[in-house]
């Protein structure tokens with residue numbers, strides 16, 4: 034890996050971050066807070082929240098087995114996707130490499146930050162080639178984006194192939210594990226301590242059932258987390274979100290129950306899809322959705338919309354011609370989808 038100083042944008046390396054009242058005094062013993070121009074009334078909403086969300090990070094640390102000092106929390110994964118561009122990539126100069134097809138936000142954030150985005154097509158079975166990704170890099174490549182299990186293809190990538198990218202690349206490798214709770218493969222997060230250039234993304238939006246609260250996470254070396262903390266908005270995760278997340282994280286058995294039900298429904302839905310005459314192929318899934326190649330995706334999509342059932346039309350995405358992406362719902366929702374598809378003609 035190059036040194037962090039070589040990778041970070043010079044203006045960010047030099048940046049003197051905003052220092053909030055809650056940064057300057059963070060002890061627990063004081064009783065009278067007259068430092069932040071808050072209103073003393075309307076408790077508890079009157080007070081600024083903890084800018085570094087320590088209580089929440091301690092809880093996440095136990096569940097994810099990552100030290101709290103190596104956790105960044107943001108306003109959804111969206112924030113954790115945008116920050117690496119702002120910290121590492123010089124607009125108009127640097128570039129990033131990413132698998133293709135994958136989650137759309139990596140490219141949108143590249144475009145917003147004026148960073149060249151270099152997509153590298155997956156192999157035919159949607160597997161990843163470390164050599165191809167590495168070959169697309171040059172001196173100014175700061176980040177390689179990988180998503181595993183991948184959206185929209187649904188599959189995991191081979192662990193050794195991903196680790197080969199991490200080991201050979203001089204810059205940062207970001208692996209988005211938004212769906213790893215649905216996968217039988219060990220998360221790459223477990224390898225974090227061995228790789229200073231690895232950044233892992235997680236979210237409360239999928240298995241944890243909390244898309245509404247907007248809480249995303251990045252796990253990385255302390256140096257990288259400190260950099261994110263320097264650049265983020267001071268109070269980027271609001272108090273209500275921190276509270277709801279603490280509640281949700283106190284009931285991990287709920288999540289386990291949901292995941293088990295969703296995995297059973299996934300198998301059922303996939304085998305039913307395989308029996309549909311209008312389904313050409315179902316791709317293997319390690320996530321809470323699957324990709325299915327249909328005879329005529331656009332027409333089937335429109336037909337479902339007319340019946341109030343919305344799936345994701347991915348048919349214009351590279352390597353996904355005539356594909357629909359189907360999220361696993363409740364048993365009843367899945368049955369409504371199947372009933373509608375069986376009536377399609």
Ligand SMILES: *Cc1c(COP(=O)(O)O)cnc(C)c1O
Nearest residue numbers: 109110111136184211236238249
């Ligand atoms: C859904 C999803 C996320 C979650 O994004 P949030 O902003 O945390 O809701 C992250 N990455 C991928 C690949 C996703 O599909």
